[in-house]
Amino acid sequence: MPHRILLVPYPVQGHINPAFEFAKRLITLGAHVTISTTVHMHNRITNKPTLPNLSYYPFSDGYDDGFKGTGSDAYLEYHAEFQRRGSEFVSDIILKNSQEGTPFTCLVHSLLLQWAAEAAREFHLPTALLWVQPATVFDILYYYFHGFSDSIKNPSSSIELPGLPLLFSSRDLPSFLLASCPDAYSLMTSFFEEQFNELDVETNLTKTILVNSFESLEPKALRAVKKFNMISIGPLIPSEHLDEKDSTEDNSYGGQTHIFQPSNDCVEWLDSKPKSSVVYVSFGSYFVLSERQREEIAHALLDCGFPFLWVLREKEGENNEEGFKYREELEEKGKIVKWCSQMEILSHPSLGCFLTHCGWNSTLESLVKGVPMVAFPQWTDQMTNAKLIEDVWKIGVRVDEEVNEDGIVRGDEIRRCLEVVMGSGEKGEELRRSGKKWKELAREAVKEGGSSEKNLRSFLDGVVG
Known part of the structure; x- marks a missing residue:
């Protein structure tokens, strides 16, 4: 049976682009991929790829014309509605596909969509997190929520974190973690805390983190947190920009996706x-x-x-x-x-x-x-x-x-x-x-036999295994 992957990216350009490239890579390895994002984001993408094993299933977050509110309270209200409707949608589509005899074999979601993994867990469907930032940032956030928050919030000088070969000063750390950060950004910290709490729930299996990076770029960061199976599958860039050969005239793969008109x-x-x-x-x-x-x-x-x-x-x-x-x-x-x-x-x-x-x-x-x-x-x-x-x-x-x-x-x-x-x-x-x-x-990383290509194959093999 072919792999059938449900892919749910967060509805912003920075998550959409790598998610589309990830989908294309999975399809070249024989998988079928369903991409589900909000109706508003789906409608904004100007050049969606058209491939035989790629389908789209947008869902409403209640703001089909886009969220236009300002301030933390308005965003919290949007976030709650997005989460409620998104969770219902994920449950419904998993059930629907199962009843139709085309069950998903895995759900992959981008960061800050932990509710998608929670919904999938109810159906015992394997999940993986597509981490669209470097492995080093994952590590810093993990340590922040696991015993290092005081030293990261107020770094007296440079700080060292386990497994990472760098010393970090305050200007090198994700800005929303610092005590000096404006209150408006504290929401970001709470959202990431929810994300890492969900990762900690996965006690029976080693949670797979698919990182948009490559082995030689972050060899130590990819292994710094032993608790997770962090595998590099990047760079998730349109293949015509990574291949030696000239890009093909066939635009079915869509090139780079855009939410603004270039x-x-x-x-x-x-x-x-x-x-x-x-x-x-x-x-x-x-x-x-x-x-x-x-x-x-x-x-x-x-x-x-x-x-x-x-x-x-x-x-x-x-x-x-x-x-x-x-x-x-x-x-x-x-x-x-x-x-x-x-x-x-x-x-x-x-x-x-x-x-x-x-x-x-x-x-x-x-x-x-x-x-x-x-x-x-x-x-x-x-x-x-x-x-x-x-x-x-x-x-x-x-x-x-x-x-x-x-x-x-x-x-x-x-x-x-x-x-x-x-x-x-x-x-x-x-x-x-x-x-x-x-x-x-x-x-080297993405060509056949390269570290990222091998990692992606072994991820798919593991999903079926």
Whole structure:
């Protein structure tokens, strides 16, 4: 009987993209995959893959036009409704498929959806967690909820955690864990606590954590917490960006999924620029920069003189076309878009570096393409990712060494980092060498017989076994 996997990703771009890539990998190994996310998110995805063994089964979270509330109370209300309806849906679809003679063999859910695992447990259906952040972040969170909360909340200097080869200072830790973090982020801590409480319930079996990373990237972090079977199956990046062969004309696999409409003239603009000359700037699908920070970045880009492609997202109801006072000057020297196809940009030979918020998808995509980074983390796991980028993988430099009292990094510091990464000095050369190394190792991991490919096969074998 073929594997039938129910895959439930959290309805945000940072979870959707790796979930789709995971589904494609499972299908190439002979599995059938049903992807279930909210109606709102399902409708927003612009280029869903169409494959014989892939089906979609969206469910309503009660907010089919999207959650538009503000503040913690409104979000808690949404979260409770999402959980209630999601749990009912998971139970119903498991039962329905079983009655129709096509039972699921496993449920895989992304993080913060522990209620999906709880619903599956009622039917004795095996579950696995798809961890869409690095293994190092999993370890830090695990230790926080298992005896290390005081030392992580208020790190007096650098702290060491079992099995991890790094010393962490406060700026290297997930921001919501720190005592200094605004109360608004305390919700995040409670949600992760629920996640780890659910993992602790799995007492009979070793819980499988499928990590969007690869063996050579985090060899110690993948083994730091002995209690779990953490296996690397990444990088979960569209296969055409990992294969040596040219990408196929057949778009049934869909390429990279998007929840915003990408600008379609970026590649043409990049074609007109010299090799390794362009700075790419993007802070991801969620975070919107403050006006002051945007202005400091604008100063840096104008002062350093490199051509740049800047993905500049605006807050709901804001119009950057009118509101950004440096826009005219910037558009003379670079290109500003609302969204773009990021893998396409990172693959372009004219690209020299990526000024990034260090979201995990963006970090992996840059590693896979060997593109050096200027790391500008904003919150959550991005702080830890930036630490790894600079100190472990040595493929970038970090700009937030000096943050002023308002949390703003000044333009001259951003410019300095851009010049280091783009420059022909010793540091720039070192970063580009590291880029080539990680590009090769990422490809090794996912090809047939590679560590991630073997791990995924053994996971499927284990589900049936």
